[in-house]
Amino acid sequence: MDIDEAIAGRRSVREYTPDAVDEPTIGRLIDAAVHAPNATNAQPWTFTVVHGQDLLEQISQDAKAHELATMPAGPQSDYYRTLLSDPNFQIFYHAPVLVVISGIAQGPWVVEDCALAAENLMLAAFGQGLGTCWIGFAQGYLNTPEGKQALGIPAPWVTVAPIIVGHPKTVPAPSARKEPEVRWVG
Numbered sequence: 001m002d003i004d005e006a007i008a009g010r011r012s013v014r015e016y017t018p019d020a021v022d023e024p025t026i027g028r029l030i031d032a033a034v035h036a037p038n039a040t041n042a043q044p045w046t047f048t049v050v051h052g053q054d055l056l057e058q059i060s061q062d063a064k065a066h067e068l069a070t071m072p073a074g075p076q077s078d079y080y081r082t083l084l085s086d087p088n089f090q091i092f093y094h095a096p097v098l099v100v101i102s103g104i105a106q107g108p109w110v111v112e113d114c115a116l117a118a119e120n121l122m123l124a125a126f127g128q129g130l131g132t133c134w135i136g137f138a139q140g141y142l143n144t145p146e147g148k149q150a151l152g153i154p155a156p157w158v159t160v161a162p163i164i165v166g167h168p169k170t171v172p173a174p175s176a177r178k179e180p181e182v183r184w185v186g
């Protein structure tokens with residue numbers, strides 16, 4: 001796939017078929033992820049692949065409770081509060097796989113490195129006809145001691161990007177982008 005087509009065509013997918021994504025495919029996505037630029041080529045990323053649906057459901061429930069307990073008050077949060085209070089809302093949209101990208105330790109560029117790896121993974125998935133979505137709702141919980149324990153993530157690791165992967169059931173409409181503010185100086 002042409003690079004421009006991949007960048008413009010990728011969308012966050014929130015409806016998946018129940019079909020599994022096999023291990024070699026996930027391996028290819030992780031291979032794309034680790035080709036991302038990263039500070040001093042330290043490659044501080046790790047990939048935890050979660051495919052058990054019972055475990056994903058449990059994490060969804062615990063992450064929702066965590067978000068509701070820690071969300072700041074205010075009108076902006078009201079929509080999310082209603083969504084997260086809905087017992088039928090699963091934060092992973094019943095995707096067959098969750099790839100959790102975590103840094104091996106706190107560090108000055110770990111978040112940037114892991115986020116760049118995540119974008120590579122998402123573009124590569126799109127190139128293979130798969131859908132992805134970054135699930136920020138899981139991030140807070142997965143950085144608690146309980147969340148780390150649920151996935152066997154070592155205490156020093158910092159989870160940056162929980163990315164669901166699966167076969168899209170529906171293809172989302174393109175989402176609009178604002179005109180960027182661009183300043184040329186000098």
Ligand SMILES: Cc1cc2nc3c(=O)[nH]c(=O)nc-3n(C[C@H](O)[C@H](O)[C@H](O)COP(=O)(O)O)c2cc1C
Nearest residue numbers: 010011012013014091133134135136137138172175
């Ligand atoms: C840091 C981050 C956190 C996100 N968290 C969520 C999330 O918890 N749930 C969700 O459905 N989408 C989440 N998204 C997806 C965004 O809503 C989506 O990227 C945005 O609406 C633009 O749409 P597009 O990805 O289709 O271009 C997240 C994206 C990013 C980058």
